[in-house]
Amino acid sequence: MVQRITPRSVDDSAWYTDVVQAAELADYSPVRGCMVIRPYGYALWEYMQQYLDVRFKATKHQPAYFPLFIPQSFIQKEAEHIEGFAPQLAVVTQGGGEKLEEPLIVRPTSETIINAMYAKWIRSYRDLPVLYYQWCNIVRWEMRTRLFLRTMEFLWHEGHTAHATAEGAMQEVLLILEIYRKLCEEELAMPVIPGRKSDSEKFAGADATWTIEAMMGNKWALQAGTSHFLGQHFAKVFNIQFLDENNQLQMVWQTSWAVTTRLVGALVMVHGDDQGLRLPPRVAPIQVVVVPIWKNNAERSQVMGVVERIRGELGKHIRLHVDDRPDLSPGFKFNDWELRGVPLRLEVGPKDVSKAQVVLARRDMAAKHNKSVVPLDRLLPEVQKLLDDIQHNLYEQALRFREENTYYPETYEQFAEAVNKGFAIGYWCGSAECESKMKEETKATIRCIPMEQDGKPGHCIICGGEAKEKAVFARAF
Amino acid sequence: MVQRITPRSVDDSAWYTDVVQAAELADYSPVRGCMVIRPYGYALWEYMQQYLDVRFKATKHQPAYFPLFIPQSFIQKEAEHIEGFAPQLAVVTQGGGEKLEEPLIVRPTSETIINAMYAKWIRSYRDLPVLYYQWCNIVRWEMRTRLFLRTMEFLWHEGHTAHATAEGAMQEVLLILEIYRKLCEEELAMPVIPGRKSDSEKFAGADATWTIEAMMGNKWALQAGTSHFLGQHFAKVFNIQFLDENNQLQMVWQTSWAVTTRLVGALVMVHGDDQGLRLPPRVAPIQVVVVPIWKNNAERSQVMGVVERIRGELGKHIRLHVDDRPDLSPGFKFNDWELRGVPLRLEVGPKDVSKAQVVLARRDMAAKHNKSVVPLDRLLPEVQKLLDDIQHNLYEQALRFREENTYYPETYEQFAEAVNKGFAIGYWCGSAECESKMKEETKATIRCIPMEQDGKPGHCIICGGEAKEKAVFARAF
Numbered sequence: 033m034v035q036r037i038t039p040r041s042v043d044d045s046a047w048y049t050d051v052v053q054a055a056e057l058a059d060y061s062p063v064r065g066c067m068v069i070r071p072y073g074y075a076l077w078e079y080m081q082q083y084l085d086v087r088f089k090a091t092k093h094q095p096a097y098f099p100l101f102i103p104q105s106f107i108q109k110e111a112e113h114i115e116g117f118a119p120q121l122a123v124v125t126q127g128g129g130e131k132l133e134e135p136l137i138v139r140p141t142s143e144t145i146i147n148a149m150y151a152k153w154i155r156s157y158r159d160l161p162v163l164y165y166q167w168c169n170i171v172r173w174e175m176r177t178r179l180f181l182r183t184m185e186f187l188w189h190e191g192h193t194a195h196a197t198a199e200g201a202m203q204e205v206l207l208i209l210e211i212y213r214k215l216c217e218e219e220l221a222m223p224v225i226p227g228r229k230s231d232s233e234k235f236a237g238a239d240a241t242w243t244i245e246a247m248m249g250n251k252w253a254l255q256a257g258t259s260h261f262l263g264q265h266f267a268k269v270f271n272i273q274f275l276d277e278n279n280q281l282q283m284v285w286q287t288s289w290a291v292t293t294r295l296v297g298a299l300v301m302v303h304g305d306d307q308g309l310r311l312p313p314r315v316a317p318i319q320v321v322v323v324p325i326w327k328n329n330a331e332r333s334q335v336m337g338v339v340e341r342i343r344g345e346l347g348k349h350i351r352l353h354v355d356d357r358p359d360l361s362p363g364f365k366f367n368d369w370e371l372r373g374v375p376l377r378l379e380v381g382p383k384d385v386s387k388a389q390v391v392l393a394r395r396d397m398a399a400k401h402n403k404s405v406v407p408l409d410r411l412l413p414e415v416q417k418l419l420d421d422i423q424h425n426l427y428e429q430a431l432r433f434r435e436e437n438t439y440y441p442e443t444y445e446q447f448a449e450a451v452n453k454g455f456a457i458g459y460w461c462g463s464a465e466c467e468s469k470m471k472e473e474t475k476a477t478i479r480c481i482p483m484e485q486d487g488k489p490g491h492c493i494i495c496g497g498e499a500k501e502k503a504v505f506a507r508a509f
Numbered sequence: 510m511v512q513r514i515t516p517r518s519v520d521d522s523a524w525y526t527d528v529v530q531a532a533e534l535a536d537y538s539p540v541r542g543c544m545v546i547r548p549y550g551y552a553l554w555e556y557m558q559q560y561l562d563v564r565f566k567a568t569k570h571q572p573a574y575f576p577l578f579i580p581q582s583f584i585q586k587e588a589e590h591i592e593g594f595a596p597q598l599a600v601v602t603q604g605g606g607e608k609l610e611e612p613l614i615v616r617p618t619s620e621t622i623i624n625a626m627y628a629k630w631i632r633s634y635r636d637l638p639v640l641y642y643q644w645c646n647i648v649r650w651e652m653r654t655r656l657f658l659r660t661m662e663f664l665w666h667e668g669h670t671a672h673a674t675a676e677g678a679m680q681e682v683l684l685i686l687e688i689y690r691k692l693c694e695e696e697l698a699m700p701v702i703p704g705r706k707s708d709s710e711k712f713a714g715a716d717a718t719w720t721i722e723a724m725m726g727n728k729w730a731l732q733a734g735t736s737h738f739l740g741q742h743f744a745k746v747f748n749i750q751f752l753d754e755n756n757q758l759q760m761v762w763q764t765s766w767a768v769t770t771r772l773v774g775a776l777v778m779v780h781g782d783d784q785g786l787r788l789p790p791r792v793a794p795i796q797v798v799v800v801p802i803w804k805n806n807a808e809r810s811q812v813m814g815v816v817e818r819i820r821g822e823l824g825k826h827i828r829l830h831v832d833d834r835p836d837l838s839p840g841f842k843f844n845d846w847e848l849r850g851v852p853l854r855l856e857v858g859p860k861d862v863s864k865a866q867v868v869l870a871r872r873d874m875a876a877k878h879n880k881s882v883v884p885l886d887r888l889l890p891e892v893q894k895l896l897d898d899i900q901h902n903l904y905e906q907a908l909r910f911r912e913e914n915t916y917y918p919e920t921y922e923q924f925a926e927a928v929n930k931g932f933a934i935g936y937w938c939g940s941a942e943c944e945s946k947m948k949e950e951t952k953a954t955i956r957c958i959p960m961e962q963d964g965k966p967g968h969c970i971i972c973g974g975e976a977k978e979k980a981v982f983a984r985a986f
């Protein structure tokens with residue numbers, strides 16, 4: 033029943049697919065390009081949803097819901113937007129048995145349909161800011177499926193806001209980026225680099241895109257969340273105007289932002305190992321799994337007595353699961369829960385009962401160094417301490433991994449080598465020519481121009497010309 | 510700014526649309542048949558989602574997510590199913606710029622795609638029961654839009670379960686129906702009649718459908734939730750088999766069930782009046798609205814001091830909103846919040862401050878009888894008592910309304926008159942002929958055969974033949 037997983041060192045891509053399926057996070061569906069998110073994977077997404085929902089509401093954002101279908105003519109209104117999305121559209125041409133006069137697009141993002149409504153609702157400065165978001169499904173045509181990371185349909189939230197001033201919109205962009213950064217670093221234990229996208233990498237229809245970029249286990253980058261400053265692109269196209277305090281007509285300034293179910297895939301790739309998942313305790317659907325150990329009925333009733341006590345005491349504070357499946361061996365169960373990435377395993381056998389103790393085994397450390405014996409009367413504080421420690425340790429491991437695989441090349445030759453081994457950090461003059469030359473020659477892209485810069489000018493790693501800022505270059509999913 | 514609402518007595522249908530739009534629950538979208546759910550309406554749906562989610566999980570159900578698209582060939586596999594849904598399908602025929610080999614159906618319900626996966630996952634009796642559900646959007650082609658009640662796209666959850674025995678599946682059907690009943694009666698203050706659908710009214714592909722039926726303000730019925738006993742229809746078509754404890758291959762028994770965003774519309778129709786919405790306190794996004802009253806700055810600072818104290822004390826326990834919009838009169842605000850159905854209004858003026866009191870006005874009672882003066886030091890318990898009382902009163906009003914408009918005709922002539930005035934309860938012999946004759950002649954349908962029966966046989970109200978059970982007959986949305 034526990035499935036074989038291709039070792040990570042042999043084939044990272046096969047390893048990833050094996051883990052996602054064997055741990056029952058997701059599965060392929062009969063519809064090419066679409067996946068099924070299974071309950072264990074959905075629980076990870078649900079945790080992120082709830083985390084974000086609380087923070088969005090605390091910052092006065094409101095959930096709403098806009099239609100799945102967008103008239104073809106709407107999506108064509110903003111020139112860059114349609115250029116970016118045209119190759120990815122799914123089109124409904126028949127409905128209720130008849131051919132449609134105007135085809136409907138299944139939303140690839142909702143700027144056009146939402147801004148058509150904003151034009152109707154927004155009248156006065158009193159209506160601003162409008163801070164709406166929705167949780168929904170999105171379709172972008174895509175046949176090279178990679179579970180969670182690249183699928184035709186995925187889940188996300190998308191925020192769409194309208195502000196009276198450019199400054200108000202820009203504050204929003206950064207407020208959201210910081211919420212995303214915290215989600216990734218503090219909850220998913222995944223270090224990210226916040227920064228700005230180059231023009232060629234920004235969202236189709238935005239003035240500027242802000243991003244957080246993470247390093248995956250194969251040393252490629254993954255864009256983990258984006259927050260777009262839309263300027264007045266859509267406001268102009270959809271004519272979203274308001275009367276300001278001086279009774280003058282003004283156009284709104286806008287943002288949009290999203291994170292998607294690909295974050296579940298990121299969790300797998302950042303923390304997983306040859307045994308399977310390793311989940312950070314904060315996001316883990318099961319934080320502690322209890323495996324009772326016995327050989328006969330007398331032992332069983334002894335052990336289960338203690339297990340029930342543990343369930344009662346710990347279950348109120350942490351997400352606990354007791355694996356009392358009768359016909360499986362403890363060894364099988366250990367492997368099974370390691371595969372599923374449960375941070376802490378709690379073993380109780382007859383000997384432990386007689387000594388009023390249990391054994392705790394950490395998922396984040398190598399076997400033989402990962403066990404401790406804990407007296408029952410110290411269990412809760414010890415478990416809480418270990419969970420905190422695992423959370424911290426997974427973050428530190430991921431950060432160290434990124435640092436060890438980040439290069440600061442001094443020549444273009446070194447650079448071209450570096451981007452195939454990890455992240456390369458170097459000056460970029462800002463020209464699209466350098467960017468596309470580099471992309472063509474190395475297959476890397478500019479992941480972002482980090483917000484953190486040392487302020488000193490330098491020389492472009494590609495052309496040698498003057499450069500003000502450093503960029504992060506890498507291969508990316 | 511407060512919009513005129515057509516009086517209910519003049520035109521119930523126009524009244525409904527006016528209220529939904531003026532209270533900002535929803536709006537028409539540029540896509541014919543699709544609506545936009547605005548934040549105030551979405552908050553009502555979100556409350557129902559959270560309520561149900563807790564109860565589904567407490568009964569061991571797990572959320573998951575299945576694809577939006579269903580291959581055309583899948584949806585055609587179950588004969589009754591495709592017959593029922595064929596006229597309502599939206600079809601994607603183009604993707605990524607190319608014509609698709611096999612068109613994809615936008616899910617009108619997910620039995621076929623989910624059961625294709627169950628056939629892959631279910632192997633042994635140990636895997637059963639499988640109790641999954643998903644929150645998602647659904648598309649059924651529909652051009653006669655009625656906000657919330659009838660839209661091309663709507664939101665729902667759909668549960669899909671598989672069991673080892675017919676009894677297990679039947680228990681599930683009734684467990685879920687009871688959760689739905691409680692949601693409607695205890696939270697939405699909307700009395701419902703639980704019962705079984707006639708064969709002609711059951712879900713396309715089910716053995717039997719169980720339903721809860723509510724009476725709306727226009728005396729028509731609304732199907733508020735359904736729970737289907739699918740038998741082995743889909744198991745046979747998708748070959749969902751398991752090895753039982755004796756190592757014999759068996760087919761699973763299944764259920765599916767759903768409630769949709771139409772419940773938001775039901776809330777409006779059951780409780781609303783000529784002033785607008787009346788929301789039951791449990792589900793109301795704002796339970797108490799505070800309207801401060803002042804004439805000058807000195808009064809303002811006095812009053813706002815008390816308001817802040819109230820916000821601090823009440824805000825921890827109830828959903829409270831302070832309407833401190835500076836340039837609107839108290840009278841305007843009163844109307845505005847009445848329109849939005851806030852159960853309790855709290856007024857504070859300078860006189861109240863000097864007497865350490867506030868005025869509370871209930872939304873569920875006629876003006877002039879709905880006010881009470883409450884000392885500040887008794888505020889929290891008094892507010893809680895009033896909210897409980899309003900919740901109870903709205904339920905009782907709706908129940909009384911249903912009882913006053915429910916008839917027990919003794920002749921077919923009386924019956925034909927009754928179903929156009931409200932609910933008619935009478936014996937039905939169970940024959941499809943009687944059902945379709947009645948439907949044709951009266952436009953009513955059999956809403957359900959109630960679970961509560963007195964056990965005595967009688968004579969069919971349509972043909973006069975022998976009948977074992979009574980049914981509820983009515984016009985329906």
